[in-house]
Amino acid sequence: MRKICLVIAYEGTDYVGWQYQPNGLSVQQCVEEALQKLTGHNCTVYSAGRTDAGVHALGMVCHFSTARDLPLSAWREGMNSFLPAAIAVRSAREVDESFHARFSATGKHYRYTLLCDPVRSPLERRTSWQLKSDIDLIRMRVAAAAFIGCHDFRAFRTTGCSAETTVREIFSVTLTQQGALVYIDIEGSGFLKNMIRMMVGTLVDIGRGKRPVDDIVKMLHSPGSVGPALTAPAHGLCLMQVYY
Incomplete structure (x- = not known):
């Protein structure tokens, strides 16, 4: 398994925030759906934190684990081909098993x-x-x-x-x-x-x-x-x- 870290930007106006909510579409849902289309399997994404409805991000960090052996450029370009215009992966890198987007943040x-x-x-x-x-x-x-x-x-x-x-x-x-x-x-x-x-x-x-x-x-x-x-x-x- 590989652990991939993404830096994501989004314009949050039309979303209920980063995290899944019962009352509308979240950024996390869009990211996980794009990953499913890219990898062919469900991926749980762990973020550096939550942003509320309407809040934006230039540098939200998240990570996920996958068995797919894709080049790093494919994670960015492939994800962006499936994401809505208001959300974009800015960069992707592979991290070691000890990394956690939330708990490793300083x-x-x-x-x-x-x-x-x-x-x-x-x-x-x-x-x-x-x-x-x-x-x-x-x-x-x-x-x-x-x-x-x-x-x-x-x-x-x-x-x-x-x-x-x-x-x-x-x-x-x-x-x-x-x-x-x-x-x-x-x-x-x-x-x-x-x-x-x-x-x-x-x-x-x-x-x-x-x-x-x-x-x-x-x-x-x-x-x-x-x-x-x-x-x-x-x-x-x-x-x-x-x-x-």
Whole structure:
């Protein structure tokens, strides 16, 4: 048996997320169906994590085991011939038996995109959260520094999160602006359900002047001492890379 690792990109608008769900089509289902057509047998795909409905990915990592002896180029080109236009295998490599897409990962990089423009953008509408007024990036950068390091992020998870511990380490939070677009890049060891969207929502509220800059410190050290985090829309979020 061979173990193959794929890096997959997808535009998540029309999917219920990465993982199988009873209420619609998932990215995982599309990938496994394409593998079945390519190999002639069912393959279970194990991913680096889950993305929610509407969230996108440039670098989702997954692995599967197969007895088929195909060249690596065939895994990419063959898979892409069976996948819908919104999903694509970017690369394929063979890994040793000890590799696991989820448990071998050491960190992830997510990017959230804001569109600061009073006029909607037909080209950016599926991949950014439109804010119809400017935001104060200086306030947001000052506030974002509080996220860096190991903290208890219980105030930044949604109801139904099943994580055993709410402590996570954030490596970096970077805000950059290119024209009307603002990119919030967050790198960390791992994330709770909706954690990044709630981090972004809180930063946006601070940038709009709706929260004081020190609210993040209070939320991390005294959960419940201030109002709950705003959850940013799913469609502005993209999984950029998984680190190993």
